[in-house]
Amino acid sequence: MACPCELLIERIDEPTARAVLNAVATCAWAVEERFSRYRSNNIVHRINTSDGSPITVDEETANLLDFAEQLTVLSDGAFDITSGVLRTVWTFDGGDRVPSQEQIQKVRELIGWHKVEWRRPVLRMRPHMQIDFGGIGKEYAVDCAVSLVERIAPGVSCLVNLGGDVAVRTPRRDGQPWRVGIESHNDVGSPTTTVALHAGALATSGDSRRFVMKDGIRHSHILDARTGWPVQGAPHSVTVLAQTCTQAGSLSTLAMLRGQGARSFLEAQRARFWIQ
């Protein structure tokens, strides 16, 4: 997953602990294998190299596409799984390279879910368009993992943490919460707030490590698919608590895309959130 992954299990016997660890790791790897755009043997690769031909996708991929479509609708197009091609012009490495409007304009021709024909289970994209589940996949993997643990080891409480997106399905038997620190955006590794998590999920969107600095303007890596430009005025990071990690991640992403309106958006959701 190219990020630190962590599993904490409340005290149980070793065989069960091993089984839980195995299930979580298998689950995380499987999601990565199936949906990473960096693989050349999966459905995402087949879609991205389809060159305009229709592709019939499996049930799980169809569910993810439906979900992504929902996010696009709910964000009025600001979120779009076809916007990944913007990475060819934007490099968020802390440097100062900002693309020209012409470069962005050229790439924008390949962006837009409305340009995609999606009639479950058949997807047809224009040549050179690409999809990317990067904005959803990690949270989805967390939820798959906690669901799997719930099935194979009912009653066992564990915390799954894939690169900072965490979930707990079953509360601990000792009544104690799992303690999750929300990392400070400017002091990586030190939490500003510690959350006592009994059950639920926390997901964070932020730019603490990925940004471009140009003419004194910090461009976050949160790009608005409609313009191809980073969202202005977005907080450094947004962490949201929800029942599932997928929901928490979606809320935090949609909030970031609102820029300065992130806080009022989340307040209107009655979501529990932490903004930096």
Add this chain to the structure above:
Amino acid sequence: MNEDRKGSRNINAALTAASCALLGTAAPPPAKAEELPRWSLDSALLYYAEDNDRVQDVSATIAAIRDFGDERSLALTLSADTLTGASPSGAIASNRPQTFTTPSGNATYTTAAGEVPLDDTFLDTRYALTVNWSQPLGRAYKASAGVSFSTEYDYTHLGANLGLSRDFNKRNTTLSFGVAYSQDDIEPVGGVPIPLSEMLDVGLQGNKLGTDSKDVLDLLLGVTQVLNRTTVLRVNYSFSRSSGYLNDPYKILSVVDPLSGDTLVRTPVGDGPDGIYRYESRPDSRTKHSVFAEMKHAFGAPVLHASYRFMTDDWSIESHTLEARLRWPLGAASYIEPRVRFYTQTEADFYRSSLTVIEPLPEFASADFRLGRFDASTVGFKFGQQTATGNEWNVRLEYYQQTGEIPRAQNIGAQSTREQYPDLSAVILQFGYRFGF
């Protein structure tokens, strides 16, 4: 605005539906989480009362810990206590009433015949503050540093401490090292008396020399070992060296007739003592070594803490302390914790219940009961309950009983017919409340 909010709420509902569809599950139970308080506070109000109107102490303490995450924390303790009552002056009971000059040197007080003289001008209010910071140092070490300060009418303490610990053996073993240094200034009421000088008449302060000080160096070396899943053992060795003014400036010794054992009579010029008393004299350094072992063992939910301490010093005092408490859960939110403590010590080699008039003055002498031979036991219990919001209140009630004795060889003449080392009992009542914000 209302329209916008309504629209936004719909987004959340739509996301819930979409997430459930994606994950192919019914909605999981609602999320349950709260932000952990940054400060946790432990407050206590303690009442200590000795029998027979001796010392009473009311003290209020508040300890605050601010957790900065990653095992970094700041701890502050603030306390205030007020002592009132009377404490033994060191003079022995006599066959007639005894009159003493007060420490301030401007009044007298009288003790009835046969009674152990108590100095009832004892009254003090003390304020103390400690500040401690602890944090990891690299991956394996944890360090702490702190300062302490306290002040009362006749005493000022200033101290600093450093600690370092390291985990080994998959964190099953912890080695710790600590060092502390303090500098205390003593400004007794009326001044610091010249050791072994006589108590003078009211208005005469020629034997009082203003202020003095002492410093204390403490070193600690400890090992904590997890023995198994239910047992932890801690063993500490500590070294302490005090130097400077170690007397209690208010303690005196009676000068007695070598045959009758009665206090020698003198006639004050105006107002003043009607017997001969000398201020105590202790060595100007004291080196202590102690070993402390504590075991914590969980019998399922109940947890036993048992500890033993041995202390020896170059004043020839040896002490043993045995302590045990058993924390017994009552239901999910309460516990009761019975506790017992036994203490015994031998007397200092310069401990003297009195001085005889014919002997040359010894270099060191003290009749302070706390340097004498005594045993003490404490029994009590603590009851605590967690509130629905996760705070805890508790109450502790203890009874303390101390019995001491004067070495038989030190009893002269009629002294053995009078009580020389009165028993002491005390009640300790404490209310505590622990909360966070």
